[in-house]
Amino acid sequence: MALLDATKDTQGFGLTNVNPDLASERLTGSFSVPRLTAVLDGGAERTRLRRAVVDIIESDPVFGRENQYFQNQNERYEAAVRKAVHVRKKMQELGWSEDGPESVYVYRALSGDVAFLLHRVFMRSISMLGSDKQVAKWIPLATEYQLIGSYGQTELGHVGRSATHTVVFAQLYIHGKCYGVHPFIVQIRSLQDHSLCPGITAGDIGPKMNFEHVDNGYLMLKNVRIPRENMLNKFCEVQPDGTYIRHGSQQINYFTMTSVRISLISDEVILPLMKACTIAIRYSVVRRQSKLKPGFLIKCFAAASAGQPVPPSVTYLAAMKPGKCPAKDKLDFLSPDMYTDAYQHAAIRLISSTAAKLQDLIQSGAESHEAWNQCTVQLVQAAKAHCHYITVKNFVETVEKLESTAGIQNIMKHLRDLFALHGIFSNAGIFLHDGYLTGAQMDMVTASYLDLLAIVRKDAVPLVDAFDFTDKSLNSALGAYDGQVYQRLYEWAQKAPTNKQISPAYEKYLKPLLHNKLSKL
Template sequence: MAPLGSRDALPGGMNPDLASERLAASFSVELLTASLDGGAERTRGRRAIVEAIESDPVFSQENQYFQSQNEKYEAAVRRAVYLQKKIRAMGWTQNGPEVQDICRCLSGDIALVLHRVFMRSISVLGSDKQIAKWIPLATDYQIIGSYAQTELGHGTYLQGLETTAVFDTATQEFILNTPKISAMKWWPGDMGRSATHTVVFAQLYVHGKCYGVHPFILQIRSLEDHSPRPGVTVGDIGPKMDFQHADNGFLLLQNVRVPRENMLSKFCEVQPDGTYVRWGSQKINYFTMTSVRISILSDEAIVPLMKACTIAIRYSAVRRQSKLKPGEQEAKILDYQTQQQKLLPQLATAYAFHFINTYLHELFNKGYQDIQAKNFDSLPELHAFSSGFKALITQHCTSGVEICLRACGGHGYSLLSGLPSLYTRIIASCIYEGENTVLLLQTARFLIKCFMAASAGQRVPPSVTYLSSVKSGKCPAKDKSDFLRPEIYLKAYEQMAVRLVSSSAAKLQHLIQSGVDKHDAWNQCTVQLEKAAKAHCHYITVKNFVEAVENLDNKAGIQKIMKHLCDLFALHGIFSNVGDFLYDGHLTAAHMDLVTASYLDLLAVIRKDAVPLVDAFDFTDKSLSSALGSYDGQVYQRLYEWAQKSPTNQQGNPAYDKYLKPLLQNTLSKL
């Protein structure tokens, strides 16, 4: 069965170069799609939602590449408001899998996304009474929420936030202020023009004592006329690299009062007399960010990489250029090994991250249940995982989308290819919800603590028990086929991660013992610590991919092709980081020759299934919005068709009469 997108074919029909790729598939595309979705029933449900969304003209993205910032914002709000009616009319659930399917279908070009983060903050951090009051209002959109944490002067370092909330016992209110320009809230989505309320994070002061950062529910606009509330200055921060549809905002507060009941108080509260009471870890106030980091990975990083792979691989199967052999027709660029080396590792990465994303959600759901029961034991590991994997996945996906764009040559640079908008959007994911270097160092801090604990014989979380493993000798591989054995390459990844963590810990300890201040010592180790955190996350990703493949059904060739992708992902990681793997002698130069040979062999094997593998992602043509990546492969016709829709081709040339005509006439008169 062909994906939904095949219905959007041009009159020219299916490009024969793509048709031949699909006929040669070694596995069932439909069964792989169902496997990725979590079952055939989920696939049917997702496709029904996609059909309902894409058949509705309100959600049309036909002219998205020709819209101004205001037009994009207005369209995003219109879609968001209409979507709520659609959800009710279709009987979809607000918190079920339908929401994920809708987000994937609409590609993020929808407003009021932070409203869900606003609700999640209240659900996680609010008391039962606060949840009962605010969640129904937010669910029915009687209020529109945002999430105000980042400031002009502080982002990832939450302890440095400068917004203040001072408790006034006389009035039972908190007085909120942004005392200087760097304290101004800056970047919150949906705040610039849309939100009526926000969860604002501020330093809590009671009787002159600071108790750290806490969240407060704050009304910023009137529910009557949408004007800013007294003491509130709010607006849009202006154009960005992308996200033109999103009204990222700024917020200044001058003696804005909120009632005592508006401090989210599931885990802590200020009592009427000013007594501060806490239940559990103060780090629970950062749990919303942990939740958001994990929730954004699929839609904001992994899906864009999947789309980029789909576009670039389909295009590479129909784009012919130069000749591999004299006398033959020009070759498909996907037949060149250099093109395979660009694109196929990105494809393997997309699949690897699909499986690690599933793992992270399972870990988060278990941790969330524990926290709801006021068991905070899993919080450090959960924080480390959400930080490290948010950094690893967004960095790799951003790099992968850029590689896909450049692999499409000049046409990849056209907005009509769909690749520039994927790239300019995904690159932001390396910055928001925590800057990646800072996040990796937070993961590294967790790893160092665990390594020291493991070295002392203490219990550590299951994910890091490998840190206590005894260093092994040389890798036993003798032939290139040995590097297709997961136990061989997993040991290499484990060895590298252990070495990087242990050497960082040893350097840190040595500096401190030699009299260097511990904070200075940490700063002197951060380059190695960042590398150690990446190595840990990379190892866990490979390990998880191996386990996921082992658990797949072997019918219809799915497990076999996934094993090839898993091997490619693992060997590409070694091939691309030779120095780190050679460093401790576990692998030798001779081993690297075997790795290279095995890796290059895999490129040729996976190339045969490249188009079916991206077809299995099951993106419609409307979702891809790409003239290069459509299911029918009619690239050149579609590029020309779409270019004709540009407003510049529908109107006169204002520069002609003003500048070109006088220039031409002057030149001609001189001649």
């Protein structure tokens, strides 16, 4: 019995024009959707609050997203800054605090399509790693957006066109001695006109998949001096005479980096995955495909079992070898016959067991297409096993035909063995299921697999060099032949049109924000 009102969905919208297949799926639910929503939200009151916040955000035209797929990078970035400024104004008008529950729901409703997300990381870094004096100085300025903060580690992708300050994690040297990574507050742009400070080179890194609205960028510092008190010193400090004092473990400096990665999982991964699941499952219900017909493996298995002729690629289906794998040590699994037989056994077992289940369903009264539909998961698994076996078999046969000079056949044998053992290692359950391989033999597979990784590792670069792609063909700053990754990333980023223009958001949004003129927006 359905526990959901069939005339309304969980958010109260009418279902008059809903696809009947989707509506039918909602009628068969075994649980109360509103109650599960409340559980996921942490209570019915939180659900009510979240929906109220979403209503407010979605009814405001400034936060509209209808045309974002047609916007270029500059337009996406400017829109993200506009939304960030407007969100702050809206929250002030409604009395919502940055650390209140409404704030979480605001950013969820905006789908991350808003600027200054790293400003909060900047503040978190100072709160966690700064002394009481530093927190008292910097946090009020950041809270009131009298500066815009960001976060800079030793890779590109943290500082862009909006930030005026950043927390930089860099090596600390005193009198030539390195004391490891420490956090420093560095001003990178003028608070008067947003121009870059002396010694600072910064800009946007260019197009970013699904992050066009974020001005992730590059930052280079050359002969930049900052006050000594700008080193965040809750856990360590440098005294005026250069004496270094540590108040705790050096690892604490990495805590913010770790917490940033955790927040990325919750903010930038989990919610998009939830949306992706929603889209995929709803679409899968209404998607229509051609009629189901029994398939290029079940028919062949039936024919092979009856002694009838079958295509060459499936003749193995009539050659089931009973018994167990005879391997005695890890070197045995470097024999092509040993692992090819294992793949053949697994493929036959999966195909035959799927065919048996299909036949049982039909004999119990199920229509053939319905029985087929109920076996699709096993059919896919059987098809994968078949393809894997054929690939391993062909790999073995092809390598044997290769020339043996110049070490070519030898490295290809290593790759062949690695591919085969990786498949067994990654799908252990399939090979262990009926006892064809024992646990001890699987340990042998693992040992040989790990040995091969170290062997092939030595030839990894020459192997891809053999593909003979030109740098122009690859068109990758990361994969060029000379390996000058950071130099090329920097050079490419500088060529981006976005870095040859004045920030499109500065005069309209950033300047009034930084100069505290929100009331005029």
